[in-house]
Amino acid sequence: MADGRRLRVLVVDDHDVVHWGFRLLLTQQPWVERCVSARTGAEALELAQRFEPHVAVVDLFVGDESGTEICSAIRSGCPGTRVLLISGSGRISATAARAAGAAGFVSKDLAGADVARAVRSIGTGVDVFAPTESGPASRLSPREREVLDLIATGATNREIGATLHLSPYTVKEHASSVYRKLDVRNRAEAVREAQRLGLLA
């Protein structure tokens, strides 16, 4: 794709510090043509269409909005733009990122040079899914994550079952699996641990 061409990059994040950080990081790169930032999904979409960036760096949580949704919106509204999802402290499943149409996923925890390299790789057509899933977080199955999400809202097993169209027995089963995998004893601790691991918004 982009070979001898310099890249345009769009940064989507609700924190100004992140904007400045990326701007400082990226404008120093000789292969970056320009770097613009959006603070909301709507702004991101608008900028993407007007600006046609090669790469959109999208935070997993942009205010109240979901990074994966913004990713999907950019993908459909501006097909030429490839999306790199970045996470604050937590992790996301590579499959979920792919499902949203992302071309890559990395953690903000990575050193600057690594993030920059990831942006460049995305821009040149190479997919990047950095944090090879390893922690206890990754061992949670999709179903278990769904259940965990609902547990964090204070829902009972019965309510979760109704929501997910499952028997309360099954919900309890998934909940117990989550407790085992996260090494916690109950819902309260599971929520705390999930927050710590960045599994919840």
Next chain:
Amino acid sequence: MADGRRLRVLVVDDHDVVHWGFRLLLTQQPWVERCVSARTGAEALELAQRFEPHVAVVDLFVGDESGTEICSAIRSGCPGTRVLLISGSGRISATAARAAGAAGFVSKDLAGADVARAVRSIGTGVDVFAPTESGPASRLSPREREVLDLIATGATNREIGATLHLSPYTVKEHASSVYRKLDVRNRAEAVREAQRLGLLA
């Protein structure tokens, strides 16, 4: 305190992007002499003692470490340095921030100019506690916070009672008060809400 003098600032955060963001933001300010960054509590302490910054900007969560603890460490290891605590998305009680010896607290959500102004205010001896306490967080009594902390560890009311030398009945009473005040139904949701409000770390 610092009048005609330009300020040295230490940024403590585990995310490089935040470092770059603050660097870009602060080095543009004419009243900033220099801006250095630390990625861990130990590094922060070391830099604080060697560098004697006027202001230390400390994230509420630095990797696995607690921002308030780093704040305390800086305060005792380098009394001349005043600390500005910053939060990612959540909030913290101003009282908790004060207890840790912080001279101020703001949210990363603030616009750049506001954050910069807060840093400058801290450096010139003015305390800054931006999100004026009003929410449900501040209404929690000390006992209720203790109970909430222990609930987040997965402890049962009986265990909490043993820890705090209270009857399980009393613990249950405090727990119920917490639920009422945070407008949640149970422990799991209370933990999630407490995290969101920055009551836990």
Next chain:
DNA sequence: AGACTTTTCCCCCAATCGGGGGAGGCGACG
């Protein structure tokens, strides 16, 4: 094909939870 994981469902049972009620003591604030 066998091992493995995931998902789904069921039962039993003790422990825990959370709301409701009541009660007394304390200190602050007006």
Next chain:
DNA sequence: CGTCGCCTCCCCCGATTGGGGGAAAAGTCT
């Protein structure tokens, strides 16, 4: 002085939880 919030303790009760057991279908990986 009365009220109000905080802290402490107690009981009852139904709902919920979480561990133990078993079972079956589907898919993946080797």
